Amino acid sequence: MARNKSKGDPHVRLHLYEMQTPAWQTLSVDARALLLELRALYRQSQANVVFLSVREAMRRLNIGQRRVERAFADLKERGWIRIETKGSFNCKMGQASAYRLTNKEDGSPGSKPTNDFMRWRPSP
Template structure:
């Protein structure tokens, strides 16, 4: 006997879940997210009900309290998710009117009056900034040994490394 399904085909005991496709998990954007940003991203998904994308409410204060994190840490996570294309601020909240920001998850479709929009998946276009590595960053910091000893700035004139010979081979000698 199979598992029971509801009228709409869902298994009621399992509830909702977050789809994590390998393409997203292996993307540079996902791999560069902080652990806190991933935790916040999961919390935002728990507030998605299938028809409220673009109107997902979560304030920084509430996120800090629910996740047990500091407000500055949560703010950096929100910024990280937005910068890497996982989250879009649709409507800014207002402290005086007690209204939280309204967020859109780019991994979920957004419903509109005349139909259903597809998920924008903005994270696909994010690429890390190219940074130079090794000797490309600063040529003066190379590990190549100089050909001659550095000249002193102060003090007496430096002497040559080789001692001068008194007599050289084939020098003039009296016969």
């Protein structure tokens, strides 16, 4: 009889080496929470593309628009995420921005994580 090889409950992983980087230690609480939300949305089958609008991030984090926009900017600046496609909103259609997590492969064969956050250093 075949065994059930469940991978366990879904979870968000944050490694200790990531938390010891200056890119993590200088992040605001809002940006840290946003990063966890983005990682929760990650699905390997979607080629490391995560969609999240500012409005949805506001709802998930229970904070205002300026704080969410600043959190996205901090994550981009420190190398935690990259924009794949810029979102837009008009009267006919709203489209969330697509982000790539730099700690995951980009979905192409043989790709490796860029881990841009590991090279980030604060300006003196």
